[in-house]
Amino acid sequence: MMSDKKILYSGMQPTGQLTLGNYLGALKNWLLLQEEYNCLFSVVDLHSLTVRQKPADLRKNARNLLMQYIAAGIDPEENIVYYQSHVSGHAELAWILNCYTHLGELNRMTQFKEKSAKHESNINAGLFTYPVLMAADILLFNTDLVPVGHDQKQHLELARDIASRFNNANGDVFTVPDPYIAKVAARVMSLQEPTKKMSKSDENPNAYILLLDEPNVIRNKIKRAVTDSDAEIRFDRGNKAGISNLIEIYSCFTGMTMDEVQSHFEGKGYGDFKKEVGDVVAEGLRPLQERYKELQKNKDYIDQIIKKNGETANYLAQKTLRKVKKKVGLPELVR
């Protein structure tokens, strides 16, 4: 983090296994950008507590998530890959930023509305202030760029507003971060209900592909994907959501443009199309799956990454926090 590259920050919740949506919408872009930026990639375990988790599962999912970052190709020696809960500065800054966030802003968050509808019996305050903790994650490290999927756009806009409001009141402290949302696959859709986002919390496992699904499971899920009855392989999100989703997925794994994909499949049927999509996804994820298996055997290496990166993140976080506390008038700790 000592070079003068710009800073990139992103994270994912350890609430289960990663899906193709997480991969194409976010992780794949992290891979593209990791050399150009100084990057921090967090496992946002504090965010996961907004929905009840089994403690043993959360611990396991957090570690598996961190290993999937590395298995996907994130270099943990060059980037800071760490657990959010290992850096207490996140929660501290979130408190201060809570005092710079309006209730009306949080009330407008569509993710809060969706999650409260889904978890009616546990609409806790953490769920409501979730976006403030996310703003704290980002602002703590003077982040320039935040690569996320489309569903996080609103949270990013709020983080920008909070940063500007704080700066207007206290002088320039925070960098106002820019979102990075790719044009293709920023919103990977459910394979079963292609007008809905692919989500790891979907009750139907055929709706999503997990990065660690076996190749034959991947092929079968794509074979069963819901499409339409007009038998034309054409990109048209409004009228052909299922086919368009598969075209986007195919384009991400092959590097072909949408037009190239369309001409490649001209005159072919849905059966052939789905088979090829299944093949490129299964093959495309194979290296990640192999590296993941290797990492599982290497406990000490992962432990050491977690420790070292947590320390670096803490050091950087404290620098920002000291500045913020001073600006708002909190007394300095005399040693």
Ligand code: TYM
């Ligand atoms: P989470 O864990 O829900 O999602 C992780 C990332 O995956 C993207 N994503 C998708 N992209 C395309 N299509 C989909 N179907 C799809 N589903 C998920 C999300 O947009 C996200 O980029 N609040 C964040 C975690 C977070 C964070 C941060 C991100 C906490 N602090 C600071 C960036 C910076 C979230 O819900 O992640």
